[in-house]
Amino acid sequence: MARPSRWNEIVDAAAMLFREKGFVATSLEDIAREVGMYKGSLYHYIKSKEDLLFAVVREPAERILNELRELSALDLPPAEKIRRVTRSHVRVLEENFTYCSVYLEEVAGRHRSDEWSAMDREYVAAIVRVIEEGQERGEFGKSLDARTTTLALIGSLNWLTHWYRPDGELKGAEIADRYCDIFLVGMLSRTPTTDR
């Protein structure tokens, strides 16, 4: 489908409205009004509101997944991979805050399509593999459940949309480093006598 010149403006407006009102409560009329065109003209760009949702969330979702794919292939200590995936996740989220928020509110875990569910699953599976690799190398604790740990990490990262503000004082890179310290090192003081 042709994407004439107002495409980016329409996607931005849709992202903002999906974020503020939710996908279901936003109508194509709302989006048309926001960009100052007739609803009928929107159909030159899209077939349905669903097309706009996927246009909003595709770029950041694919970027976050591609960065993890590249990272997984590198020969790095698993802890360093966890650090990098955390930084990448937070950075994409920070740079595309509204779009990512829409993804997390409206797409993640909602089984809107096989394609999106497959992306969610691949993301979880790749982090599970990093953790299992760390356990095999003796770098990570053997008693960890890799899947629960992955979901705890992803959950705390995704929950950022509930409290992080792009114009706030705390920057994404700093949050990512603090999260890594918590997940890798844990809250308990590390002393020579505390073995796992």
Added chain:
Amino acid sequence: MARPSRWNEIVDAAAMLFREKGFVATSLEDIAREVGMYKGSLYHYIKSKEDLLFAVVREPAERILNELRELSALDLPPAEKIRRVTRSHVRVLEENFTYCSVYLEEVAGRHRSDEWSAMDREYVAAIVRVIEEGQERGEFGKSLDARTTTLALIGSLNWLTHWYRPDGELKGAEIADRYCDIFLVGMLSRTPTTDR
């Protein structure tokens, strides 16, 4: 306001619809239809849809906060407090899964009212104090940022609504214990040579 006999049924229907369609997209007509009454009759029970939202989320939200208040007052090691608050959070969430999901999707962090924002803030502040207490006692690492750690923990717990299934094999108590191990002990193997 009088709460005649169909009150519980109405609140259950509202919770289910808010969860499935979202608060904004659910109409009072939808709720009336679900329980088989006229929309006008709903006004014997409520003044607005907002009343129903708060009826849905008040009980679990107050329970989770009250359990934390009681726990905070106990004389227990901070790590044990973190363990108990995690268990309590997961248990309330498990026992009131639909209602809590509505709270997390529609109320948490959305500043719907001063009262609810105050409850969110009190919950965060109480966990921050437990962590600071742990740092003062030397039980938790000094370099932790207590607020970021609190938000990471709450985030990973709240994200459960995206993947936990009440009828699944993994029970809440087990998830809570795994999460505690991750947050307290961390992913890295604890060896005598790895000091913080």
